[in-house]
Amino acid sequence: MLGLVYKDLMVMRRTLLLYGAMGIVYGIIAIYGDQYGMVFALMMIVSAMVPVSAISYDERSKWDKIVNTMPLSRKEIVLSKYVLAILLTAISSVIIFAFYMLVPEMPLEEKAVTTAVMAMMAMIYQAALMPVMFKFGSEKGRTMMLAILFVPAVLIFAIGEMNIIDVNAAISFLERNEAMIPYLMAGFVLAIYSLSMALSVKIYEKKDL
Amino acid sequence: MNNAIEIKNLCKVYPSFSLKDVNLTLPKGYIMGFVGANGAGKSTTIASLLGLIKTDSGSCLINGTPVAQMTKEEKALIGVVLDECNFPETLTWKQVDKFMKKIYSNWDSEKFTADCNRWKLPEKTPVYKYSKGMKMKLAIAGAMCHGAKLLVLDEATSGLDPVVRNEILDILLDFVQDEGNSVLMSSHIISDLEKVCDFITFIKDGRIVFSAEKELLTGDYGILRCSNSDFEKVDKSAVVAYNQNSFSTDALVYRNKVNGDFIIDKANVEDIMLYYMKEGE
Numbered sequence: 001m002l003g004l005v006y007k008d009l010m011v012m013r014r015t016l017l018l019y020g021a022m023g024i025v026y027g028i029i030a031i032y033g034d035q036y037g038m039v040f041a042l043m044m045i046v047s048a049m050v051p052v053s054a055i056s057y058d059e060r061s062k063w064d065k066i067v068n069t070m071p072l073s074r075k076e077i078v079l080s081k082y083v084l085a086i087l088l089t090a091i092s093s094v095i096i097f098a099f100y101m102l103v104p105e106m107p108l109e110e111k112a113v114t115t116a117v118m119a120m121m122a123m124i125y126q127a128a129l130m131p132v133m134f135k136f137g138s139e140k141g142r143t144m145m146l147a148i149l150f151v152p153a154v155l156i157f158a159i160g161e162m163n164i165i166d167v168n169a170a171i172s173f174l175e176r177n178e179a180m181i182p183y184l185m186a187g188f189v190l191a192i193y194s195l196s197m198a199l200s201v202k203i204y205e206k207k208d209l
Numbered sequence: 210m211n212n213a214i215e216i217k218n219l220c221k222v223y224p225s226f227s228l229k230d231v232n233l234t235l236p237k238g239y240i241m242g243f244v245g246a247n248g249a250g251k252s253t254t255i256a257s258l259l260g261l262i263k264t265d266s267g268s269c270l271i272n273g274t275p276v277a278q279m280t281k282e283e284k285a286l287i288g289v290v291l292d293e294c295n296f297p298e299t300l301t302w303k304q305v306d307k308f309m310k311k312i313y314s315n316w317d318s319e320k321f322t323a324d325c326n327r328w329k330l331p332e333k334t335p336v337y338k339y340s341k342g343m344k345m346k347l348a349i350a351g352a353m354c355h356g357a358k359l360l361v362l363d364e365a366t367s368g369l370d371p372v373v374r375n376e377i378l379d380i381l382l383d384f385v386q387d388e389g390n391s392v393l394m395s396s397h398i399i400s401d402l403e404k405v406c407d408f409i410t411f412i413k414d415g416r417i418v419f420s421a422e423k424e425l426l427t428g429d430y431g432i433l434r435c436s437n438s439d440f441e442k443v444d445k446s447a448v449v450a451y452n453q454n455s456f457s458t459d460a461l462v463y464r465n466k467v468n469g470d471f472i473i474d475k476a477n478v479e480d481i482m483l484y485y486m487k488e489g490e
Contacts, residue, residue: 002311003308003309003310003311003312004308004312006307006308006311007297007300007308010297010300010304010307010308011297011299011300014299057297057299058297060298061294061295061296061297061298061336062291062293062295063295063296063297065256065261065291065295066289066291066295066296067295068259068260068261069259069261069284069287069289069361070284070285070312070313071281071282071284071285071312071313071314072281072312206263208256208261208262208263209256209261209262
């Protein structure tokens with residue numbers, strides 16, 4: 001399986017170098033401006049998209065057919081993309097945290113938490129997107145990506161409108177237990193990521209190549 | 210287990226096409242040519258054999274085991290070349306070597322490098338800049354560098370010039386010098402198959418028309434050329450298919466079923482295919 005991750009890193013190396021260089025330039029500019037949080041979040045999202053691009057590269061060379069004749073299980077083939085995603089998110093987190101260290105006025109804890117929250121957002125995004133990519137391929141997947149970005153917003157709005165959950169009570173509960181938020185979120189990310197992996201493996205195992 | 214490939218009663222139904230009761234056996238040590246028109250079911254059969262698609266019924270065994278139940282070591286003994294080079298196009302063969310080493314535990318880097326050099330594949334050029342022939346050579350090198358005992362080639366020689374095709378055929382002949390090695394190759398270039406294959410399997414509209422040794426095949430069939438009035442006298446059970454114009458008829462016939470004083474020419478595999486493709490049209 002690591003062979004596949006290695007292959008993806010080689011295939012994506014130009015893109016990664018370009019993103020890396022862009023990230024450093026924009027990162028430095030952002031430090032001197034005010035909107036660095038925004039720029040860093042953008043950097044995280046861009047890196048979260050790399051595994052998705054790797055899937056579309058695979059499609060272009062019809063890699064799926066040949067890789068499935070190699071001594072690898074379909075599960076390993078799917079999980080290799082998740083390993084790549086986790087690896088890239090980890091590297092981006094380190095880079096972004098390093099940038100935050102250049103911002104003097106922010107407490108260390110806040111820097112760590114903000115970076116972690118960004119990484120978790122990126123992982124939620126990946127978790128939502130990967131099964132769609134495996135099911136529909138990258139062409140259709142890309143258009144569905146937009147829909148996916150809207151779903152959470154619509155859901156939250158709908159929940160608020162329908163009074164299923166008392167939003168104010170929920171917010172005030174979170175305010176009272178602010179320290180718990182990172183843990184709640186980490187648990188949520190872990191759950192949704194595992195669910196996404198299981199779903200992608202199921203989808204891919206059933207697929208006719 | 211003496212059969213490299215054994216396909217029994219394979220069925221796969223698509224909305225517009227289906228494979229019906231495909232049976233095929235390739236003994237070890239031989240090359241089998243798999244022929245048929247475009248869309249006849251060659252690739253579907255091969256994809257079923259390799260476990261790339263789910264089948265509706267029947268069984269596909271390689272060395273007596275279905276691909277889905279193979280261990281990694283067993284699966285590594287199958288080399289596959291599809292109709293294009295499926296390696297990532299932005300990589301060079303050196304980079305392909307680097308990651309394939311991590312996928313196949315018995316990947317032979319030295320052989321791969323030697324093959325790529327022998328076939329003059331440029332070291333620093335990414336695959337997408339290769340000619341079609343170079344891409345196919347890379348795909349074949351990749352399939353043959355992990356100790357494969359069975360090669361499966363799906364339209365691997367189509368679109369290549371005769372010189373490159375000949376080189377590839379020589380590689381295959383060389384490969385089966387080892388008696389444990391076997392090849393299944395699909396193609397619609399019948400002359401290629403005629404050159405190297407021991408067995409010919411012909412598929413039409415998702416059904417196997419025949420699967421037999423090439424020598425028997427060319428011995429069994431013949432081409433009958435005669436006037437239309439003489440053709441009337443021929444037992445129709447001997448005729449597979451025929452062409453008729455206002456003066457004469459030529460027909461593919463079973464040699465031993467034709468009685469009487471007729472001139473029957475030798476039929477080569479290409480003739481047999483062409484008449485069979487006409488049959489029922």
